[in-house]
Amino acid sequence: MQTASLTPGGASAPEIPLIDVTSDLDEDGLYGVRRLVVTATEVTVSTPTGVPTCRIALSDIAKARHDPLVSGGRMIVTLKNGVIIPVVNYSLAVSEKFSEVARGIEQLSQGEELSIDMHDELKRCPKCDRLLPEKDGPCPVCVNRSKTLWRIFGFLKPYSRATTMLVAGSVCTTALNLIPPYIQKQLVDGFTSKSLETSGLLQWMALWLGLALAGSGLQIFNGRLMTYLATHISKDLRASTYRAIEYLSMKYFDRKPVGAIASRVTQDTDRVWHFLVDGFPFFITNSLMALGVIGFLFSIDAVLAAAILVPIPFILLISVRYWKPISNMFFKVSQRMARLHMQLNESLSGIRVVKAFVSEDREFKRFDERNKAWQQAAMQADQKWYTAFGMMTFAASLGALINWTVGGMFVLQGRLTLGEFIMVNSLLIMVYGPMQWFAQVNNWFSRAMAGAERIFEVMDMTPExxxxxxxxxxxxxxxxxxxxxxxxxxxxxxxxxxxxxxxxxxxxxxxxxxxxxxxxxxxxxxxxxxxxxxxxxxxxxxxxxxxxxxxxxxIGIVLQEPFLFNGTIAENIAYGKPDASLEEIMVAARAANAHDFIVSKPDGYDSIVGERGVQLSGGEKQRISIARAILHNxxxxxxxxxxxxxxxxxxxxxxxxxxxxxxxxxxxxxxxxxxxxxxxxxxxxxxxxxxxxxxxxxxxxxxxxxxxxxxxxxxxxxxxxxxxx
Amino acid sequence: MKLFYAPEGRLRLTMEDRSHLDVVPAWAAPRTHPDRYLSLLDSKGKEILMLERLEDAGADNVEVLRQELRRRYLYSQVRRVNAVRMEFGATYWSVETDRGHRDFVTQSLQENAQWIDEEFLLLIDVEGNHYQVKPVSALDPDSLRRLRSVV
Missing domain, CATH: 3.40.50.300 (P-loop containing nucleotide triphosphate hydrolases)
Structure with missing residues (x-):
């Protein structure tokens, strides 16, 4: 039906394609590939095997346009003799591109120079071939981690001293934690061999006390330092993101809903700083600790160490296996909560209508349904989590069991002293504790990287x-x-x-x-x-x-629906000239015929307006907006x-x-x-x-x-x- | 009334002594009342008439209407879910639809997986394309399990 061979001579000599694009729907609306090529003389649409479905000479074309359909579109060409030909169908995935192509075809057919934006949007990640959540956006799976990471650390730069101290503090804490088990060993061996005297015991205990004091002091210091860094970096990240967004052109704001933009300032920055102040130190400290402890264990008895560590791969395995479904479930819980919130918000802000239509029961039913849906999801998620957690706890307790069995036998055989056995037991807890979280570090990290990538994307965008x-x-x-x-x-x-x-x-x-x-x-x-x-x-x-x-x-603007910011009437009038005196403000308000109604408000010019302030009528808002423009001059x-x-x-x-x-x-x-x-x-x-x-x-x-x-x-x-x- | 393509590719509606070119059929409530209440609009977007049922157009016209509707409403119906993967907030789908195989990605399922009712799930991909799962329970058990794992 769409085959229209209108070129007088039929096939022409192969020419350089000026436009070459592929659509994702065939003539019958099925998913398929159609290739549209425009040369200096004609437009051809063909199947992947090269069979043309439509061929039109450029000289015959009067108009070409994109016809928007539901969830897609098609390109329509009007010939000079008035005949209209549908050329190619496409889904929304490529409609923007094809509407550019339509313009290009029109330009060429009218002998104009081809000037269209045929920038090829990236839909799939070039590395892993996953579809991209945003065209040309970062692939959340394989963002250039090292480059982004490096840039994130750039935000630590103004605080390099605090950062260095934090790292040093963490290393010291790790080292300090390793000493008490050693003291225990010395003491226990001293008790069993009766070689320890009271003075020796007190000396060891004094050392232990000193360590405990130093450790706690260090912990307080580290904690305070971490908070200092966390809040500062969080603040800096948000500020630079907001600043970058403010300067973007209006086109950006047209394309993106306000919520999505706001989430870059709040959620994405949150993800990054969480990683910087929680994830990263956790990872470093615990890796150091684990390596230190494992090395220590092997130095005591390699066979015992190997035996004790057998359950660790199982813990990692459980963690990896359960993490995905559990996080999906928790995601679902937050989704349901958001729906509940939405329902609540809606029915409360429309409470007047609800009452007027006596629909309290119906609204309650809707609320209750969503409430129950949340309960179901939350229960399932938590139950699953406890199951996984229980399994990990069991695997961890296996470590202790192995130590008591193998280590116990070694003690009986005299291969290990009782003190060494006690020391191993203490060290064991230090390895197993953080182990169950390790499998999540990668995921944690990736989320932060994706968030960072989105932030940097905004920062790198060309401002107005x-x-x-x-x-x-x-x-x-x-x-x-x-x-x-x-x-x-x-x-x-x-x-x-x-x-x-x-x-x-x-x-x-x-x-x-x-x-x-x-x-x-x-x-x-x-x-x-x-x-x-x-x-x-x-x-x-x-x-x-x-x-x-x-x-x-x-330039001054008085808008159809004047926008008033949260603040006093005076502040709103002076928005374009913040240093204006009250006299100036009043002169402007008088000229705008706004003075009289303003002073008749209880707080006059100091009345708070905006979302939470006094209600103003449409006419009053307009006059405030006019006064604003007059003052702005x-x-x-x-x-x-x-x-x-x-x-x-x-x-x-x-x-x-x-x-x-x-x-x-x-x-x-x-x-x-x-x-x-x-x-x-x-x-x-x-x-x-x-x-x-x-x-x-x-x-x-x-x-x-x-x-x-x-x-x-x-x-x-x-x-x-x-x-x- | 008579509906036909004349000239080729342009839908024409002729009723008694009047003829409208470039007629656009539009469902009044495609989600809640599919296959009912079809409005026929003229090229300026003004309603010419409304059909309560497609069949009311008369046996001769129904096929033409179906063809035009199929071309105009590029929604697709999900028949099978081959794979669903959720990674870092984005969900990657691989499905079989009435229009053939399709891979797509949705962001934030909170906004883009909408339950129109118990049996009707609407998925909207990052480009705004619509994929309908309806009725949900008619999916095969594997597809259903995959679907349930994310929504």
Missing amino acids: SNRELERTLDIRGDVTFDAVRFGYDKSNPVLKNMSFDVKAGEMIGFVGRSGAGKSSTINLICRFYEPDGGRILVDGVPLNEINIANYRSQ PRILILDEATSSVDVETERQIQEAIGRLVEGRTTFAIAHRLSTLRNANRLIVLERGEIVEMGTHEELMQRRGVFCNLVETQRAVTEIIGVGN
């Missing part, structure tokens, strides 16, 4: 461009768009070839249906995104030559539909405030209510990312075009609503 530029500009306010093209996803341009000139101090209103490109234009003016093509100039200077912080500090002002869903009086007050705010500033305003745009010097009417009309309100009304149509529709709707009331 132009942060380093030195050129600053005192903006007058001329803004020029020169053939600007832009799309959040490149294959799907939201703004096409947009050009306009704005003089300093002008107020421009953007009009158009939702999705016409109003907000995207604003986003570009704020430089939240870079245009894909064309230039934006401010006072004749290309935007990408100006330091971004310097530029943004001269920007050269370029952005108004994103500042008046919506408020009563007539409030709207009048807001309009008045905006009137004061826009004076003498270049202003770009978006409003669905067309009447509010009357004050604008010029209106720009957008449709599907293109400017269709431009002029004053009167001019556009006289033209009786798109704008006039919009106004009349809206008037009609308002009247109907009016009658309905």
Whole structure:
């Protein structure tokens, strides 16, 4: 069905492929491989065996686009004669790539230069061939451990003295721990041979006391040092991660949910410092200890030592065998707990609705179900853990049994003194204690490495461009768009070839249906995104030559849904100018018609707003946001539909405030209510990312075009609503 | 009404004196009411009509509709679970589906393994592709055991 052989001459001479990509679905929607090749003259899709399923001459193509389907997509080509041909199907795994390809085909067919981003994303780890959890991301299994490890240790650098002391302290503790068993041996041998006198005993005991004191002192010292290091490194890691994230471009924030970004700052950094302060010292200290003890044991009696250590491989085996299922089970427990939390959160924040619909019983049932599900999972996990733990304890106690059997026989045979036997017994505990955790070290380590890799990935990402530029500009306010093209996803341009000139101090209103490109234009003016093509100039200077912080500090935004931070009203107004005096703040608030309602609050300007503060109405928030913009005193002002869903009086007050705010500033305003745009010097009417009309309100009304149509529709709707009331 | 591809590859719906090109069939509630309530939208996304059942379209049209739906809804149904491995928070799957063999990886099963109901598990891989396990109990014992080991 999709085979369309439209090249006049059929097969053409082999040419260099300009684009060569593979999809993962065949014509019938089954998983399979299709290869799409674009040469300078044609587009060919073929099966892995080389049988073409579709072949189209580039010269016949008018348009090529990506048609988004559910959980995938397909590429569709429109020929110059109007025929539409589905070219190839693909799942979401490659749809982004194919939407780029569609754009490329269109460029080539129109004789343009091929300019698409065909960066090949890495889906599988090149080393172990595992699928990657994030495209181009680190493989959690084989991240370059030594390099990452080295970098992690870089965070210890500012604390090199403390680190050295910690390592030295750990080694000393190990050494100190080995001495008491030796004292025991001396004492017991002394008792049995009756060669020890009271004074000798007291001398040994004094030494033991000294060791115990020194050991405890060292332990306290180490513990305090460890805490010092732990908290500092944790703080440093989080700070550098947060800092790196802050400077990333808006595109990153569009792609990643806030939760996922936040977890890099909290969870991933946690994993790393856990490893640094718990895992690493544990591993070093206990390895040293184990090696020391084992060496010591062999020096006493090689046969006995070998016999005693027989159960150790079993302990390691149990640990390895059980670790995976148990950690999976505990993962499931936390999963169930999270679901319970979610349910609780939801029903409590919606308690008004729950009560209104008398659905307390239904909500309780849902809660109870999840609660039970958690209980089941938690019980199974804990029970399994105790089983494994019991088995390990048994294996460990085998060590003691072997010692008593073999060692006991050696004592009877006179091969071993009683003292030596006691010493071996004490040393035994020191090996077996940490052994059951050893098998987990690798896993522990890998988790930390994966976390670190994710943190470093963010740190290594290119921050917003132009942060380093030195050129600053005192903006007058001329803004020029020169053939600007832009799309959040490149294959799907939201703004096409947009050009306009704005003089300093002008107020421009953007009009158009939702999705016409109003907000995207604003986003570009704020430089939240870079245009894909064309230039934006401010006072004749290309935007990408100006330091971004310097530029943004001269832009003010009043958003559709004003965002207030947790803090006082005064702090919120002064967000753009933190050192403003209360007088300045009040002047701004008066100009924004906000002063009166603010002082009538019990705490006036000191009222706490935001998530846990006093409730403000939509109109009040908007006026605070306007006051914020007035105080910030920007050269370029952005108004994103500042008046919506408020009563007539409030709207009048807001309009008045905006009137004061826009004076003498270049202003770009978006409003669905067309009447509010009357004050604008010029209106720009957008449709599907293109400017269709431009002029004053009167001019556009006289033209009786798109704008006039919009106004009349809206008037009609308002009247109907009016009658309905 | 009559549904057919004309010109090739473009679904057309002709009813009495009107004809709509590039008709898009869309399930109203594909998870809870699969195979019921199918909306036919015109090229601008406006509903032309709703079919309560696929068969209501008439015997001649059902096949065309099925074909278009199959092309549009690229979900796949998991028939067999060959292997599941959880490593460091990512879960690696190897499954047989109604569309053939597929390997994929899911991150954070907490968000990406969703129980729609007792018998319906939805897996969403890192790219956003959907894999449905439904009914869960119809899987063979081995597959079920592997599935249960992670979700």
